[in-house]
Amino acid sequence: xxxxxxxxxxxxxxxxxxxxxxxxxxxxxxxxxxxxxxxxxxxxxxxxxxxxxxxxxxxxxxxxxxxxxxxxxxxxxxxxxxxxxxxxxxxxxxxxxxxxxxxxxxxxxxxxxxxxxxxxxxxxxxxxxxxxxxxxxxxxxxxxxxxxxxxxxxxxxxxxxxxxxxxxxxxxxxxxxxxxxxxxxxxxxxxxxxxxxxxxxxxxxxxxxxxxxxxxxxxxxxxxxxxxxxxxxxxxxxxxxxxxxxxxxxxxxxxxxxxxxxxxxxxxxxxx
Amino acid sequence: xxxxxxxxxxxxxxxxxxxxxxxxxxxxxxxxxxxxxxxxxxxxxxxxxxxxxxxxxxxxxxxxxxxxxxxxxxxxxxxxxxxxxxxxxxxxxxxxxxxxxxxxxxxxxxxxxxxxxxxxxxxxxxxxxxxxxxxxxxxxxxxxxxxxxxxxxxxxxxxxxxxxxxxxxxxxxxxxxxxxxxxxxxxxxxxxxxxxxxxxxxxxxxxxxxxxxxxxxxxxxxxxxxxxxxxxxxxxxxxxxxxxxxxxxxxxxxxxxxxxxxxxxxxxxxxxxxxxxxxxxxxxxxxxxxxxxxxxxxxxxxxx
Numbered sequence: 001x002x003x004x005x006x007x008x009x010x011x012x013x014x015x016x017x018x019x020x021x022x023x024x025x026x027x028x029x030x031x032x033x034x035x036x037x038x039x040x041x042x043x044x045x046x047x048x049x050x051x052x053x054x055x056x057x058x059x060x061x062x063x064x065x066x067x068x069x070x071x072x073x074x075x076x077x078x079x080x081x082x083x084x085x086x087x088x089x090x091x092x093x094x095x096x097x098x099x100x101x102x103x104x105x106x107x108x109x110x111x112x113x114x115x116x117x118x119x120x121x122x123x124x125x126x127x128x129x130x131x132x133x134x135x136x137x138x139x140x141x142x143x144x145x146x147x148x149x150x151x152x153x154x155x156x157x158x159x160x161x162x163x164x165x166x167x168x169x170x171x172x173x174x175x176x177x178x179x180x181x182x183x184x185x186x187x188x189x190x191x192x193x194x195x196x197x198x199x200x201x202x203x204x205x206x207x208x209x210x211x212x213x214x215x216x217x218x219x220x221x222x223x224x225x226x227x228x229x230x231x232x233x234x235x236x237x238x239x240x241x242x243x244x245x246x247x248x249x250x251x252x253x254x255x256x257x258x259x260x261x262x263x264x265x266x267x268x269x270x271x272x
Numbered sequence: 273x274x275x276x277x278x279x280x281x282x283x284x285x286x287x288x289x290x291x292x293x294x295x296x297x298x299x300x301x302x303x304x305x306x307x308x309x310x311x312x313x314x315x316x317x318x319x320x321x322x323x324x325x326x327x328x329x330x331x332x333x334x335x336x337x338x339x340x341x342x343x344x345x346x347x348x349x350x351x352x353x354x355x356x357x358x359x360x361x362x363x364x365x366x367x368x369x370x371x372x373x374x375x376x377x378x379x380x381x382x383x384x385x386x387x388x389x390x391x392x393x394x395x396x397x398x399x400x401x402x403x404x405x406x407x408x409x410x411x412x413x414x415x416x417x418x419x420x421x422x423x424x425x426x427x428x429x430x431x432x433x434x435x436x437x438x439x440x441x442x443x444x445x446x447x448x449x450x451x452x453x454x455x456x457x458x459x460x461x462x463x464x465x466x467x468x469x470x471x472x473x474x475x476x477x478x479x480x481x482x483x484x485x486x487x488x489x490x491x492x493x494x495x496x497x498x499x500x501x502x503x504x505x506x507x508x509x510x511x512x513x514x515x516x517x518x519x520x521x522x523x524x525x526x527x528x529x530x531x532x533x534x535x536x537x538x539x540x541x542x543x544x545x546x547x548x549x550x551x552x553x554x555x556x557x558x559x560x561x562x563x564x565x566x567x568x569x570x571x572x573x574x575x576x
Contacts, residue, residue, distance in 0.1 A: 174381040177320045177373060178395035178446055188394070192385040270385045270426040 048240040067244040076229075081248070083224035087213045091148030092206050099156035107164050119154045127151060127212055131219040140222045147216035152205040159201025163194040196268045203260035207253050214249055273298050274319065274450065274515065279364035280327045281314060287540045288314050289325075291364075294534065294543065298368075298449075299513025303526035305570065306536030306544075312519040313378070316452045319366060319517065320373050327364040369450060372399075374443035376456040380435035382427040388414065389423040392442045399447050413441035416471045418464055432459045440468060444475070451516040457525055469528060473553050475514065523570050527563045528556055535573045545573040 016022060032050055039049035044061055051063040062070070071077055106112035130150050134143040167190055175185040217227020226245055233241040265272070274296040281289040288311040296302050304312045317323035382391045392410045400406045414420040417437035427435055436459040443451060457465045520526050526533050530549055537544040547569055551562050558564075 170377070170379065170381050171383060173322055174375070174377065175395070177322065177375045178442075179372060179398065180395055181398060184397070189383065192383070195385075268385075270387075270428065 045237060045239055048243050062240060064240055064243040064247060067240045068247050071241065071244055072248075076224075079224050080226050080229050081252075083222065084210075084213060084217065084226040085252075087145045087148060087217075087225070088206065088209050091145045091213065092152065092202075092209050094145075095149045095153045095209075096156045096160075096202060096205065099153055100160045103157050103160035103164060106161055112161065115157070119157060122150055122154045125150070127215045128219055131216045134216075135220060140220050143220050144213045144216035144222060144225065144227070147220075148209045148213045151212040152209045155205050155208060156201060159205070160194070160198065163197035163201070164190070166197065167193040196264065196271060199260060199264040199267065203257060203264075206256050206260070210249065210253060210256065274368040274517070275366070276315075276319075277365045277367075278327070279318065279325045279366065281311070281318065281323070281325050289542070290540055292542050296368075296515060296517055297532065298515045300531040301516040301518055301529050303518045303520055303530035303533045304536060305520065305523065305526055305533055305574070307538060307574075308521075309539050310536040310541075311539060312536060313454055316375070316454050316517060316519060319369055319450075320375055320452055321369075325364045325366070370448065372446065372448040372450075374446045374448040374451045376439055376443045376451070376453040378454045378458070380427070380432075380439040382435055382438055384427050387424050387426055388419065388430070388438050391427070391438060392445050395442060395446055409445050410441070413445040414438075416444065417441045417468060433461060433464065436460060437464065437468070449514060451514060451518075453516060453518045453520075455519055455521065457520075457522070472529065523567055524558055526570075527558060527567060529553065533566070533570060535570060544576070545569075547573075 035047075035050050039047045040053075044053075044055075049061070049063050050065055052060060052066050053063065054060050102111060102115060106115065127147065130147050131143065134146045134150075137143075138146055171189055171193075172185070175189060214225075214227040214230070217225035218231045219227075221231060222228055226249060230242055230245045233239075233245065276292065276294045276296075278291045278293055279289050280287075280291060292311075292315075294315075304315065306312055314323060318325055382388075383394060386394060389410055392413070393406055396406050396409065400409065411420060411423070414423055417440050419434055419437045419441065422430060422434060427438075430438070436456065440456055443453070457468070460468065516529075518526070518530060527549065531553075533547045533549065534543060535545045535547070536542070547566055549556075549563070549566055551560070556563060558567075
């Protein structure tokens with residue numbers, strides 16, 4: 001009986017140890033160890049260590065993780081975080097709404113071809129060029145929003161367009177044959193069919209948007225913003241703080257991706 | 273009667289029908305046999321309004337002339353409306369197609385985001401506003417196709433055969449007097465196919481001696497037996513007889529189900545032969561002499 005229970009526990013432990021999540025955890029640990037190893041071979045101004053260390057003179061240097069925990073307790077942390085997140089949110093909403101509208105229009109006439117040049121230009125333009133251009137038209141506080149808007153617009157447009165084009169025509173034919181009235185047929189089939197693609201596009205666009213806006217904040221220097229604080233720390237060579245803020249961005253990205261995955265799991269449970 | 277008169281249909285350079293005509297008798301099962309690409313599916317698509325005919329005289333998106341409107345349309349083109357160039361064209365016409373058609377496609381064509389039940393409910397909602405009535409009807413036909421237990425499954429959770437059975441149930445649950453079947457039994461195993469065959473035969477025979485009503489009548493107030501123990505009883509004797517046009521590559525399926533077999537030739541060549549199957553559907557067996565003779569005739573026509 002005892003042997004049986006032990007066997008069960010061992011099997012369960014083995015299952016957990018070899019699960020996909022466990023592999024992600026192992027990979028993360030390996031990544032941190034490689035980082036620590038690399039940091040130990042160079043100085044803290046080039047590559048700060050993830051953990052606190054003591055240098056040759058006996059001074060204790062804070063690692064990235066401890067700096068991260070200290071900075072999230074500061075008053076300005078949430079001001080910077082809030083400013084960046086608002087910009088990400090607004091630029092995503094504007095970009096996605098405009099892109100969705102134009103993508104839908106593109107499926108019913110030749111708007112798609114008329115938009116091709118502008119989409120290609122936006123895909124090719126570097127962040128810095130867009131940021132400098134936006135500064136001529138908008139304030140330092142709002143310019144990053146439009147940088148994000150322009151940078152993710154092609155992605156949103158292409159994503160929505162391919163989702164709408166990818167709606168199963170055979171299913172539309174079926175509903176037509178069975179005389180399902182268009183006011184019920186079109187929203188039901190289109191909305192549900194494009195939903196998984198739209199959520200995936202929105203996830204990638206938001207993550208890209210976060211990166212673009214942080215980069216734009218570094219260039220544009222608004223009063224608050226993660227990019228702005230990274231810029232300031234870099235100016236005074238506080239590399240550990242730069243890494244700690246980078247960690248904030250990474251954690252934010254994970255949280256956003258997780259939230260979108262959760263929404264997709266719920267909204268598209270029929271795909272499971 | 274569904275009448276197809278002088279229709280012409282091409283896909284670019286590919287001419288599928290040239291002045292093709294065929295009469296389909298009401299209340300009968302007509303099987304269409306023929307080589308791949310001869311236009312069997314195209315014919316069903318034309319009848320369902322999914323495909324336009326090239327020489328249609330109306331500009332309507334739905335090219336087939338629906339029965340309800342046929343009385344208002346003249347048999348010959350209106351001379352005042354046509355140009356001298358158009359006078360050279362023989363107009364094609366399809367008449368006798370009711371407004372409500374049931375179609376079993378080659379592939380199930382289910383909505384991936386709706387359950388088995390939801391898929392049938394989606395097409396029935398407009399016809400049966402009463403939910404309990406729909407529920408009863410859907411369950412009945414899911415039982416007929418042997419898939420009732422999977423009614424809460426999503427299409428992704430079904431095998432190909434199970435999905436096709438849902439599509440068969442959907443076609444039978446939908447209130448129509450014209451059924452268009454495009455190789456419906458291909459994905460089914462022999463046992464299930466036989467079970468569905470028997471149910472279909474029961475339904476067809478029940479309506480064989482029915483008094484014809486107008487095609488639109490069942491859609492406004494479809495009669496439902498209360499509570500019917502079998503799917504067959506859903507169709508009342510007063511309802512219009514079912515007309516089935518049935519595309520298949522299986523001679524056996526055609527012999528067991530059809531009243532008439534239409535054999536099409538290669539693409540663009542039209543009908544090669546039409547054969548009647550005189551025996552009672554319920555007494556048919558592939559080993560009996562009459563069917564063996566007809567099978568021989570079909571094979572001879574195909575290989576001629």
